[in-house]
Structures are given as C-alpha cells and as structure tokens.
Amino acid sequence: MGRTLAVVGAGAAGASAAYALRSEPVDVTVFEKSGSVCGRAATRRKDDCVYEYGANYLKADDERVNRLVTEKLPADGLVDVEKPVWVFDDEGTIREGQNPAETKWSYESGITQLAKRLLDATEATTQLDTRVEALDKTSDGWEIEDGEGTSRGTFDGVLLTPPAPQTADLLGQSGWQHADRRRLREAIASVPYRTLIAGVLHYDFELSAPYYALVNDDKKHDIGWIGREECKPGHVPDGESLLLVQMAPDWSVDHYRDPPEAILDGIAEATATLLDDDRLASPDWTDHQHWRYALPDDGVDDDLIVSAADHDLYFAGDWVAGEARLHSAIRSGLEAGERVAQHL
Numbered sequence: 001m002g003r004t005l006a007v008v009g010a011g012a013a014g015a016s017a018a019y020a021l022r023s024e025p026v027d028v029t030v031f032e033k034s035g036s037v038c039g040r041a042a043t044r045r046k047d048d049c050v051y052e053y054g055a056n057y058l059k060a061d062d063e064r065v066n067r068l069v070t071e072k073l074p075a076d077g078l079v080d081v082e083k084p085v086w087v088f089d090d091e092g093t094i095r096e097g098q099n100p101a102e103t104k105w106s107y108e109s110g111i112t113q114l115a116k117r118l119l120d121a122t123e124a125t126t127q128l129d130t131r132v133e134a135l136d137k138t139s140d141g142w143e144i145e146d147g148e149g150t151s152r153g154t155f156d157g158v159l160l161t162p163p164a165p166q167t168a169d170l171l172g173q174s175g176w177q178h179a180d181r182r183r184l185r186e187a188i189a190s191v192p193y194r195t196l197i198a199g200v201l202h203y204d205f206e207l208s209a210p211y212y213a214l215v216n217d218d219k220k221h222d223i224g225w226i227g228r229e230e231c232k233p234g235h236v237p238d239g240e241s242l243l244l245v246q247m248a249p250d251w252s253v254d255h256y257r258d259p260p261e262a263i264l265d266g267i268a269e270a271t272a273t274l275l276d277d278d279r280l281a282s283p284d285w286t287d288h289q290h291w292r293y294a295l296p297d298d299g300v301d302d303d304l305i306v307s308a309a310d311h312d313l314y315f316a317g318d319w320v321a322g323e324a325r326l327h328s329a330i331r332s333g334l335e336a337g338e339r340v341a342q343h344l
Contacts, residue, residue, distance in 0.1 A: 022122040022124075042111070046285070114330075133173065226271065314336050
C-alpha cells in the first residue's frame with residue numbers, strides 16, 4: 001500500500017520534491033496558500049508583458065538542475081537571457097561584470113513554468129488557495145489544518161518548504177510534543193532573511209544598453225538590482241521597456257509601510273538617477289511587490305534537517321541549502337524527495 005505525503009508550499013522546492021517522488025509509491029498532496037505555483041519565482045502579466053518580479057532567472061550553476069530543465073522537462077519556450085549582468089557601486093558607477101557568458105534560464109511565458117512543468121510530470125494533487133496553519137502529530141501520522149481550523153487530512157509524512165520564519169511558526173503551532181520540535185524550531189527561526197521591495201516600471205520606449213541587468217556589488221546603494229525584462233524573449237513587445245527594480249534591504253525595511261505611490265515614486269527617481277535618464281522618473285504603468293522573507297543569508301545544520309526524517313518530517317528550500325538561489329531550492333527539493341522515498 002502506498003504512503004502519503006503532505007507538501008506545504010508549491011514553490012520550486014515543493015514542486016521538485018513532488019517530481020522526485022513521481023515514480024515512488026507515495027501519494028503526494030501539495031498545499032499552496034496562493035492562487036499559483038512557484039513561490040518567489042513568480043510571474044505576472046499586464047498589457048501584453050510578462051515579467052518576473054521575484055527570482056529573475058534560473059542560473060545554470062548546478063549540473064543536475066541544468067539537466068532537469070533542459071533534458072527531462074519539456075524545453076519548449078525555454079530561453080537563455082543572453083545579455084550579461086553588469087555591476088554598479090555606491091557612487092552609481094556602472095561597469096562590466098565578471099561572468100558575461102553565464103547561462104540564465106527563463107521561459108517565454110514566465111519562470112512559473114518551472115514549477116508547473118515539474119508538477120505536470122507527477123500525479124500529485126495540488127490544492128491552491130489553501131493556507132496550512134497548524135500541524136498535529138497523532139498516532140496515525142501528521143494531521144494538516146487550514147486557516148479555518150478544518151482538517152485537510154492525515155498523512156504519513158509532511159514536507160515543509162515555506163521560508164524559514166514561516167516554517168518555524170508552523171512547528172510552533174504543531175501538536176507535536178517532542179524534544180526535537182524545540183531544537184528544530186529554534187534553529188529554523190534563527191535563519192536571517194533580507195527583506196526586499198520590488199518595483200516594476202514600464203515605458204513606451206525601448207532602452208538601449210549593452211547589459212540585461214545591473215547588480216550593486218558593494219551593497220551600499222539604495223538599489224540592489226535592475227533587470228530589463230525586454231531582454232527575455234517573449235516578455236515585452238518590441239519598442240517598449242520594462243524594468244524590474246529590487247531595492248536594497250535597508251531601503252526596503254525603511255519604506256516597507258510607505259504608501260505604494262510613494263514607494264514607486266522613490267524607486268522611479270532612484271532608477272532615473274542611476275541610469276542618468278530623466279525619462280525613467282515617469283513610467284506609464286507600474287507594479288510592486290513586498291517580499292518580507294526574500295533571501296536567506298544562512299542555513300540550518302544538515303544533521304538536524306536529516307534527523308527530522310526519523311519523525312517523518314522533512315524540510316526543503318533555499319534556506320535549507322543556505323544559498324538564496326533558485327537552483328539551490330530545486331536541488332534541495334529533489335534531495336528532500338529522495339529522503340522521503342528512503343524513509344517512508
């Protein structure tokens with residue numbers, strides 16, 4: 001008889017874990033609090049534009065992940081952002097970056113295709129708009145409760161993939177009375193995160209630049225990253241520009257509760273100053289996103305994560321890998337799925 005697994009979170013890690021279990025006798029149910037998959041690797045659409053407002057692309061830095069997206073998953077619409085990433089400093093001086101030829105994967109229809117294709121390759125059940133609020137360890141397994149206090153079923157194992165602070169909260173609200181719960185919760189809650197505000201600025205003219213994106217390499221500027229979505233095939237109509245501007249953590253924290261109009265005005269003005277183009281202070285439409293738990297700066301002891309499997313409890317995500325990269329989240333999910341197969 002097959003075993004059952006609840007996966008909390010349909011981001012890259014959760015989808016990758018489900019994928020790793022696709023041929024195993026494990027019945028997987030994925031619970032996702034939002035209405036779409038892929039978590040912080042997020043895509044939106046507006047006025048014929050497609051744009052990533054969280055993770056910008058998938059780096060080809062992990063050979064296993066690279067083979068996954070290029071050989072094992074459908075590759076139609078998979079594109080490489082060919083222009084390079086340049087750098088700038090606190091003074092706003094822009095110069096060439098160090099890795100002009102690095103591969104940067106996305107999809108013509110958006111980076112969320114990654115999780116969609118992973119999940120489409122499985123028989124997992126995905127329940128969107130379902131916020132898991134509590135766990136309870138019973139003699140029958142792990143019972144999952146949603147935000148309404150309704151049981152969503154009892155499972156032989158549970159895999160938690162939300163950002164570390166939210167995962168720690170779930171452990172704190174669990175009915176699991178074991179000494180390991182406190183150790184796990186405290187370790188996971190201690191993972192530091194950077195908060196980011198992302199602004200999206202659209203223009204009815206096309207910018208001319210030799211780079212796809214700029215990244216602040218001394219971590220002292222108010223802007224952390226500017227990406228030109230028009231450099232991604234299929235994302236922006238010809239003759240238009242769409243900038244994704246991710247502000248630095250200090251700026252983001254200071255302005256987190258400001259009104260959206262004030263935030264976007266500040267982002268547009270900072271962008272116009274950095275790129276020395278007054279036109280950029282007046283985009284014709286905008287969008288924005290607050291990421292309270294955007295990027296983890298550390299991880300959790302591997303032995304602690306692995307030992308949780310003795311309780312049919314598993315973890316995956318970039319914070320488990322200790323590296324704020326999309327490919328790290330995918331690798332973590334694949335490895336967590338394999339751990340589930342070994343233990344369940």
